[in-house]
Structures are given as structure tokens and as C-alpha cells.
Amino acid sequence: MRSHCLDNSFQPSPRGCNAAMLSFLSLLFFNLLITFTAAGQDYYERLLLRPLPQSALLASFNFRSNESSASFDQQNFRYFPRSLGQILQHARTKELHLRFSLGRWDAESWGQRPWDGAREGGTGVELWAWLEAQSEEEAFSRWLTLTNALSGLFCASLNFIDATKTIRPVMSFQPEGDHHNSSNLHLLHGTLPHEVVCTENLTPFLKLLPCKGKAGVSSLLDGHKLFDASWQTMSIDVRPVCGKDGADCVLEMEQSVDMVLDIDRSRRPRDNPIPRPLPIEEIACDTSKHYNAEDTCYPLHKSAEPGWNLTEIFGRPLKGACPLTDGDGEGANTVCINTPPERIIQANTTGQYLETWIASDTVRCYKLPTGSDFDLNLPEQEMTTGLILATPPLFAARSINGHGQERGSIQAIIRNPSATDAVEFVYLESLPWFMKPYLHTLRARVDTTSTNPIQETYYRPAVDRARGTHLELRMLIPASSTLTLTYDFEKAILRYTEYPPDANRGFDVAPAVLKLLSSQSSLGDNKGVYLRTTSLLLPLPTPDFSMPYNVIILTSTVMALGFGNIFNLLVRRFVGAEEVMALGAGGLRGVVAARVAAMRTRLLGR
Amino acid sequence: MASPFRSLLTLLLLLATCTLAEHTSNWAVLVSTSRFWFNYRHLANVLSLYRTVKRLGIPDSQIILMLPDDMACNPRNAFPGTVYNNADRALDLYGDNIEVDYRGYEVTVENFIRLMTDRVGEDMPRSKRLLTDDRSNILVYMTGHGGNEFLKFQDAEEISAFDLADAFEQMWEKKRYHEMLFMIDTCQANTMYSKFYSPNILATGSSEIDQSSYSHHADNDVGVAVIDRYTYYNLEFLETQVRDPTSKLTMGELFDSYDEELIHSHPGIRYDLFHGGEQAARSRLVMDFFGNVQNVEVEGGGRRNETEWQEELRAIEGMIAEAKRRHNESLHTRPQLEHLVEEVEAVDKLRAQSVRKEGAVRVDEEQGWTKQVVGAAALLGCAGIWVAGSWFESL
């Protein structure tokens, strides 16, 4: 018990220990909770709320809609959105994964990632898909078709995913669906770390849902809060799911939105989001300290859990259930909240709702009323127990070192917190072509042992303006030790026209993807356990765009000078100084003088 | 007479009443050309127009919105997910339902010209194309930083009045528009349309040559100016006067509403390209450009003879079966498309032969000293040759 608490050194408050055992159970269940959904039912949705330390709240939405592959092929769409379905058919895409992400998951304080990281992407936009094609060229052309079509559908510049941003991962991704009846599948992967994610991406995302934003938990999704979150990721996953015997296949589309909201921040009114300091009499001061003036105060840190309710957190009410979900059974519990049992939760609604306590009371699920608003209200409360957050299997951080405009080096630090078992994982880097790594400088060190942790290396060097670098490493990191991976790279100089309008901002480098091989996903499915570092900002040498004409003039002047000198040296005839006039070549001065003298003589001659 | 055709006739009779609109679709191309936070107002201009035309019924699929930068989710934006065009912050322009077609680095002069002339790649999605024909009215609105006969895109490149004129001429030659309203809000805006030479373009700009066009006011919480004057007063007219799609206000009234005292510059209007000249142009409805005039043909709820229709369908089926049979007998020319399909398949078959894998290859680290030894040997060899050479020389 005790020791268990000590492992979780990042745990918010020692009070949590009292509830450790019980909440640990709860976590197991929490994970199970996410997964179990029968592929049979046509539509399924769930919102899982989970208070995190430092008054953060994890809200993970999950929507799942099925279409029988028969009617999909006939282009008769019911729950599956037609717009996306047509694209998939047009590009012969069998399995699709699309991610829009923003912000950073603070693993140190928030612990294990939702979905074990399988439903999140790197900062910006990330896309990978399995396409059916006869040859690589065909696969790539279909890939371009896919990215262009998606760029139109999701209002993102996905069409910028060209050959230089596309890689073909070897070990990092495995298909989630059942692809018995399709051959020649090609996996392609592309990222846009610079892409901003905003409301225009959420709009089409919501339009794909059968209940749109009109009913069900999706009615909570509001761009103003979603893009104000400290971390958020939208994901779309399409995969074929077949029965045991490979028959009666359905095409399953899973959409999920995971976000970490700062409760205090998102409770601010929308018209006046700028925080103003409280009047001093409203602040609870630390009376143990000595003040020598009335107007000073050392604010006391609030230990109480903040009070909140859905409406103010999400900026809009939850408009009842989406009637397409089946009315009873687990699928009906569409809103679940994972808190200690002692937390007071009041459900406000005019309609019929049902509350069920599961996972030894650490998870409360609600069956929503149809047609009437629903709200959960959690008052401010002094907690005596807390939940223990599961430790993530790995911590990873990556940074650019070095100085100067010519070279740099990348350093990735990966820590294995587990005291007992080693972790084997795949480390995937997809670098832009203008960042050229030197593979011979690749070093991986583990602080505890001297053995080389790199088991296997897949590498594809970059070609200028044609393709980027693709580096994939399978590594083994022993228990409770830290792995440091470094390599040097060279910065290329771009052509004048290749610089973006804001070149001085720097160029984004896609996050590295870590896939854990050893530890099986706690969700018990084939999604895998993933981890992504943050994206990097790479400063490249940039010219001064403001004065191309000055540059032209300067260079031409220099060239002209050189040319003139050489030319004159070659064509001039050289004579002694006093021989000059003999040639009658006094130059301009001579001529003028001659004229003057002629006039004088004429005058004097008279 | 069989029933579909009868009901068609009834339909025609009803048609006789309905009036005929000269254009059948409306399109809008709304372009902001400036990047960076301090140009917030230019995006606000464009988004205001976007809201207006959408309110007046132009569907998103027929609005091409070009936003070079992201203001709503900009870290500097104190109001995440929103863009306001007024300090009172009454209306959130970004709202919940917005579709941006070209954004970020996609907003370039080349893309704009390609959009106009529809010279795009074959993969370009429909939502990013201007699929107009000779019955489409187009509203082109541009705003940004400009000068005499040019407009800057993202502070990196310019489009000149000549390019614009040529692009429009190509559109006219290919019958890609019926009538066009060109609005531009930038410094020396009127010079931008001075070079147009294609017919049926009605052009208006915010300021004369050597005149700046000014911003209207700033929002201190947003921290920058939120809208330009010319656009502001256009919107004021559109929002207050043109309430619903049935409005009958004319362009003339819109132009008359311009007040140089308020706008602080001299808005220009160019009529001469428009067929019918000034008074024809002024008599055009505002809705002809800012709204979507869809002319519907109501059909009578008249009784339909289902059974008759059914047997008719059956008869058609019979006819088709007959045709098929004939087709099989005689060498009938088949529709072109099927041929194409077949060819494609053939190509696929050909491709199938040459499957080539590309991607990362496995790299194994060098173990042992082989390479070092080889290198050392090579060095020694060279040294030896040199020594030998010098020795022979010394002989």
C-alpha cells in the first residue's frame, strides 16, 4: 500500500493513498469501460469525464457508427457519412486514421494517456491509411487523391502532404481492421506539424455524426471550449470489422475527441475571458504568515476540488440522448464520470435518467433522457480520497541542441518508470528533407547498462525536394532507467521561392512516434500503445526578403567592376606618361584646353 | 398519354407563371490576402462578408473562402475560437459553422489565378474549385495591403491589376460567369480594377489612387483594429437594409449609401464594362450578387396514376430487355465510358506485373574491424607508393 503510493511520486495529494487500492481497481475498469462495444449495434456514443490534478478535467468523447459493407459498396449510406464514404471508395482506402491535435499531454501530472495513446496524433495533423493498389506508384497517386479529397472535406491543408512528407512505416503501425478479402495493401503515413486546428475542422467533424451536434453527447462539443483546451485531439478511424468467420463485414467509423480542460479557465464567461484579480477580501490569505500591511496577502492554496457543471464547462447544455443509440444495456450509459465515491454529483434534468455505479463505485454512468437537457453538477468539495493515476509506461521528450545556422543535433530522452520490467518499443522519426541527419552520429545510451539498446534500424535517407528522411528504431530500455538518443543533422539552404511567408518563424519538425511492443494494451484490443513527443521548431538560415533589388544591384556592381577592369587591362594600350600627348590623347582636358587656347590666340592676334 | 408526360405537361403549365431568372447560381470568392495578427481586420472583413452571403443563401459549397492566417485559434487571441468585427463583440464571425477552403500557405497568387481560371490539378476537390458556367453570378471580394495596381499576398508576393484582368478575361472567354461584382478594400483599391477589359464586370473599390483605406475602429481587448471602414459601411447597408433573401434593393442604392465623410476615402465604381452601362448595373438587385437566387418550379400536387406508371415502367423494362437482346446480337456501339473503364482495368493488369516495393531498408551496424583494416591498408599502400616514387627519383 504505502510503497504503491511512493511509486506514484507525481500523485497529487498523499490523501490519495487511502483510496489507492480501490481506485486502482477502478482504473482497470475504466480502461475496460472504453473498449467494450459490440460491433453489432449501428451507433454508439459515450462521454467519459475524469477530473485530473490541478483542476484539470479530461473529457473523452467517443462515437462509433457502422455501415454494412454491402450497402457501403452500393453507396447507400445510413449512419456512415456519405461524403467520407465516397472519398474512401474513390481512393480505394481500406483503413483510415486521421488526427487533429493541439497542445501537449502533461504525462508527469496527468499520467496514462487516454486510449493508451492509440487515438491521438502529433501536434497538427497526422494521417495514415492502408490503400489497395497494384504498385507503389498507384498507391502513391491514390494517396494524393485521398489527401486532396480530405483537405476539401476537413478544411485542412492536407493536400500539402506530398512525397516529401510521406513515409512508409515498417514496424510502427499495424492495421486494426480485418483485411482478409483485400490484397496489396499499402501503408502510407504523413504529418503536417505546422497545421493549425480550429473551428473549421470541427464543423465537418460534427457533420459526420448521425446526430450532428443536435443531440447526444456531441451537443457539448463547442469550438470555443475545444480549442481553448490545454490539450485536445480529434481522431477519425475507419476500419472493416468482420465476424469470426470473416463474413458479415461492417465498416466501422470511430470518431473520438479527447480534451483536457482547465476548469477555472473554461468557467470564465465567453464575453469576458480575461482574468481579473479578485478583491483582496475575497482571497483566503495564509494567516500563518505575518503581514505588515492590510493590503498584502499570501493566498492560501485551495485544497478543495473546484465545483463545476457541464453547462459552464462546455459552454452549452447537453441536449438529451441521441436516440440512435440502443435504449438499454451498456450502450445506453452514454455519460460516465470517474471520481471517488464520496464526490457529490447532482444530475439536473427534467427528463427520465438512470444512474448506475460501477467499478466499485468509482465510475458513475448516466442514461440520458431523450429530448430534454441534462446537466451534471459537482459542487466544490473538500476531498479526503483521490484516485491514483496509472503510470504511463514511458516518458519521452525530444529537443534540438546545438547552435548556428549550419548544424544541429537532436536529443531524445526516454524514461522507463517501471521498477520491474523492461520495455521494448519502436521509435519513428519522419524528418523534412531540409533537415539532413548523419546516421553515423546516431548514439543511444542507457544510463544503467552499457549495452546498446538499439535492436533494429530501418532507414531511408532524404532526397532534396523529393522525399524526407524516415528513421525507425527498435529499442529496448531496461527497468527504471533512462535512454538518451542523439544524432547530428545538417540544415539545408532553401531556394528563394521555397521559403514560406513567415520563414523567420522557423520550420516545424514532426513529432516522433513511439510504439510499445512489449506491454500489451490494457484495453485488450489490437490498437497498440503509442506515445508521441512534441513537435520541434527548426530555425533555418533565411535571407533578407525585404531587399532583393538591393542584392541585385550590389552583386551586379561588383561583377561590373571586375569585368570593366579585366576588359580595360586587355584592350588598353600602355604608353609612358609623357608620350601621352604625342598621341594627341589629352583626353577631355586636352580638348578643352585646346579650345581655350584657340580663342585666346584669336583675341590676342588682333 | 402516359402519366409522367402528362404530369410533365401540368408542370409546364405551372411553369408558365413563374418568372425567369437570368442566372441560375451564385458564387462568392472571398479573399483576404494578409497574414499576421496585426492584420486581424482583414480577416474580419472577409468573414463578415462570408457571414452575410451565407445568411443570404449562398451555400458553403459555392463560397470560396481564402484565409491566409488563423486568427480564431491564434495564441494571441484572448477570445479563442472567435473573430469579431466590432468592439461590442455582438456577433462571433467564426461561429460554429464555417468552412475555409484555402487557408495558410495555400493562399497564393498562383492558387488564386488557378481558382479563377479553373486550371487546377485533377485531384482538386470540388469544394476548392469555382465550378461556374455562363449562368453564374460571381462576387469577388478582396482585401489586404495594396498599392498602385497591385495587391500584396501574405507580404510575400503581389498580384497586379493586369493579372487580375487577364484572369477575368479567360473566365469570360470560357463562359465561366454571367455577371461579376468585384469589390476590393485596400489602399489605392480603385487602381486594381482600372485594367479590366472583360464585359459584364461591375467593379467597386474603397479608395482612389494615392489614397489609403482606413480601419474603422479597434477593440482594446482583442488589441488590434477589427474592421476597415469601407467594408464596415457596406456591411451596415447589407445587414440593416437587406434583411431577407426576398429583398429588392438594387446595387445603385448600395453605391449611393457610400459616404466619403465616413469612409475617409473616395470609393470608386466602374460601370462601363457592364452591358447596358450604368443604369443597367445600378438596377441590378443586391441579391443578384450577395444572395442565391434559386428559381423553383412548383409542381401540382395533382393526382398521379401510380398503377399506370408501374406498368409503364414494366413496359420500359421490356423495351430495354429487347434492346439488350438486340445489342448482344448485333455489334452495337457501346457508350464511350465503358470502353474507358475497360482500358483502365487493362492498365491495372499491366501494372500488376511490375510490383516494386519502396521504403526504408534495414540498416545493420558494422561489427568488428574489417572496415578499419581495409582503410589502414589503403593508406599504407599510398604511402608506400609515394616513398618508392621519391626513392626512384633520387636515383
Place this chain on the structure above:
Amino acid sequence: MRCQQLSTPRRRHHRKMPPSTQVDALSTPTRAPDGSETAANAAEGAPARRQPPPESNESMWTRRAVIFSFWAVVVFLGLPVWWKTTAIYRADLPLQAMTDWADGKICKPVFPLRIAVEASALQSPDAQHLIRTTQHALDDLNEFSAHHLRLMLADSPWTANLSQQVVSDGLRISGKDEDIALTIRLVPVETGTTPRSHLQQYAPTLDVYYAANQIPPASSTSSPLATFIAHELHKMFAEEQAQLAYLLSTTSSAHSAKIKSLSPETAAELERQSTRALKYAPTYHLTFSLFSPTFVPSAWEIESALQQYLAPLLESFSSISNFTVDSQVQLYAGFSPSIRQPEYDETLNAWTLRKEDLSGFINAAEWPLSPSIGIGPTVNFVLYVPDQSQSPLLVKENGGNSWLIPQWGGVLILNPAQAANTANTPTTLTREALAPAMHTFANQLLSLLGLPQTPNSLPLRLSTLKRVRAASLLFSASSTLGALARLTRALPSIPIPDKVAISVDFTTDHLQQACNNLREGRFQGALEHARIAEAEAEKAFFERSMVGQVYFPDEHKAAVYLPLMGPVAVPLLMAALKEFKGLSARRRG
């Protein structure tokens, strides 16, 4: 100031000079101030100044060689490179031919329709005579020269009783000659009013019943039967003629002479049709969407409905266009909020929408109607099931529940009450419930495809449509060529790759073939060729690389070139001039 100082010693110096030696002295400003040497020279009288050594020939030649080689480099290397790098590649197009196509100078489309007459009951001379007279009557009636009907005697004798006409005829016509537009079958009868005619609905066959005594005798030049047949035919093809005439008049100015025949109301009617009908495309995408403001009905038996009610129709069009069909269900998708909400009407006891609001009915902001991929037009058919509280929902003016949106598609409000006789909306719409909707959609589709209303025989109307489409494609392809030609002339800054030239040639020869096919009355072939020509012309015009460089004013060019070219060019020129001067001087002296 300074110049004075400079000039003073010289003046002093000159004063000492004797006039004779002015010139020499003048050119020696830098002499030592003491005039001794000069004095000496003056005393000697003969001026002995230090001559430079005479320039040796080879040095002169080397100098010239140097200058020449510089010039050679400039002329033979610099200029070509500059030219090459700044030139814009423009493949040469047959501009004149293209313009001629656009002006309709090359192809004047004509529509000769063959009409077979089966008069097995008559002797061949009588039949010949009858046909001749009928032909005369026809030619008198016809005022649209481009479109004329040619009667001919069907050779093979007709043996089939009236019970199996359709089948037998269908067979024979195709087997013999599929370009026969219509078959007239002369059937002698004793009873009933004669002559009378009956047009078969599903075969291009006109049965004419006549009494034996109505056969014109060989002597007479006209007969009631002939004139009757002539009028029948003329009536039958009146609409087609009108359509073609209208097409010719609108598309190209060259043909405008021929449209005297069109009355204004016909013209208006045709105008309306052309406004409604979609542009021709080899493939149309049909999208059937079910919209509901609530969550019911969430399913419909669309597959079987389409299969039963629509497939035959589409099949019959397959010789003209292909179709792809898809369907979707959209819940929580109410109609556009911008229009006035429906109000309740006691007389109809239904909720009613006003006609002027219908145009705003489509909720374009929320309904996902625009296709994301695929070329070719999309025809939308919207089935809207109103909320239970607002049902039934009708159009105020005429109590109808469906309307057509030109060049877009059709809308039908399916009121649940009439869908199923239950109180509340069913969750699933059965095939039977969809039948009326499908019926309406079928009619709307026909009119959207521009199928003419007369004559009342589907094959005939299809072949009419075929001709009209072929002609319109011909015109649009030609006008595209013309536009391309004009642009090529107008915009010299646009590069023109060879691909364009190739497609243009392709287009022109397919246009030619289409034209020939028309002339010979092979309309299916004409359509095929015109379709290819149109596609190629579009490809040529919208060639991706044909985007001109951004305009770059000449003064800017000068500003960029001058800093380098100026300083380099001046010495080159001066040197060259000097050499030439020297040459000419040496020639003279």
C-alpha cells in the same frame, strides 16, 4: 576656386609661348614650371617630342581579337542563353481552323432523318408514288432546312400480325438499319375513320390506317393520305425542330438566320427548358437524400425502391449518359431557418410554405449535399419528412408537395401521414411508401435531363434528345476551341505545352467525324464523337500548366537588367567604336 588655382600656372606658361608652338605647348600642361626646355625647342624650331613606339601589328591584332572575342561571347553565348532562359514555350496551334470551327464555318450541322415506310399491302409503284407525293408535301411544310425527313420504302416485306408488333418491329428495325428514325406502317382497314394514325409508345413506329380508296392514283400529284401522313410527321417532329433551331440560333451567330420560324412564346418555352436542363455530361451522379428534422425515420428501403422504380429509366438513357446513384440519411437536419416558418392553413388543414420561400428551403449550411469527389454534375433529390408537429406540410399556392430546382434537382416533402396511416412517423420508410416520391423524382429527372415532351414515344424522344445533345456538344466544343484560339492570341505570356496542341488536333478531327456522322444521319456515332471532342477541348483549355507568369512591368525589367548590363555594355561598345574609328582612319590616311 580650385579650378582657378589649377589654371593659373598654365596661363602664365602660355604667355611665354610663341604662337607657333601653341598647339604643342598647350598639350603640355604638366611641364616643369621652368620654361628652359621649351625655349630650347623653340630655338630649334623643329619639335622633337618623345614619340611612343609605333604600335606593333600583332599587339593591334591581339587587341582586336580580344574585343572581337568578347563580342563573340556576348553575341553567340550570352544572347542565346538569355533568349533561351527567358522565352516562354508556345506550341503552335491551328488558330485559324479553331476560329473557323467556333464561327461554324467548317461544320454546318444538318439532321437528315430516315423514315422507312412499310406498305406491304401496296404494289411497289403505288407505294413509290405515295412516298413521292408525301415527300413533296413534307418538303412544302418544312421551313427549317437543316432538319429534314427523308421517306424511303422499307424493302423487306412485313409479315406479322398486330399482336406482336412491338417485338417484331423492334427486331427488324435494328437488324436492318438502326439509323432509321421512324417506321411508318401503312395498314389497310375497312372500318373506322381513315386515315388515322397510332404512335406506339415503346417502339419508333407509326401505324397509319387507311382505306383502300385513299391510295393516290398515279396521275394525281397529291392525295389526302399523303398530306395526312406529312402533317402527322411534321407535328411529331415539330418540337425537335424547334429545339434544334433554338440551339442553332443561340449557340452560334452564324445560324441565327434560320430562326425566323420560332414564335416568341416557343422561344421563351425553350429558353425555360434550357434553363432547367442540366448541361450534358457523360456521367451524372444522382444523390437521393432523406432529411428529417427529428431522428425518425432513420431508415428507408432505398435499394429496392431504386431498383424497381428508377433502374429501368436510367437503363433506357444508357446510350446517352451513364448514371451513378447514391443515397444518404440525414437526421436532425431541418430546413433552412432563414425562411418564414410554415403557418397552419385551415382550408387545406395542413401546414403550408409559401412559394417564394421554397427557394430558401434547402438548408445549404447544414445539409451535406455537395459531393466531395468525382467530376460531372450531381443531381440532388431531397426527400424531406417534416416534424410530426408540422405534418402534413404543403405548398400554399397549389397544395403540392414537390418542386424542381433548375439545374440542381428536385425536392419532395413526404408527409408521414400519407407515408403510413399511423399517428406517428414510422422509423422506416417502406418501398411502397417511397413509390410516389420515386415517381415524382423520375419525372423531375426526365425534365432535368432535357427530354422533350412530344412525341409520345419514348424511343423517339430519346433519339431526339440524342440529336440535340450531339449538336450542343458540337457547338460547345467548337466554341471552346475558339476561346482557346482567342486567348492564345491575346495573352502572349501564357505558355502552351505540346499536350494542348495534340488535344486540339484530336478535338478537331473528332468534331469533323461527328459532323460527318450527323450529315449521314448516324446520330449515335455523332454523339460519341462529339462527346470525345468536348472532353478533349476542355482538357486543352484547362491545361494545368497554362498559367501565365505574374505580370512584370517593363520598367522593372529594365531596373533589374541595367545595373549589370549598363556597366558591361558601355566599355564593350566604346572599345568597338574606337577600333572601327581607328580602322576607317587608317583606311583614309
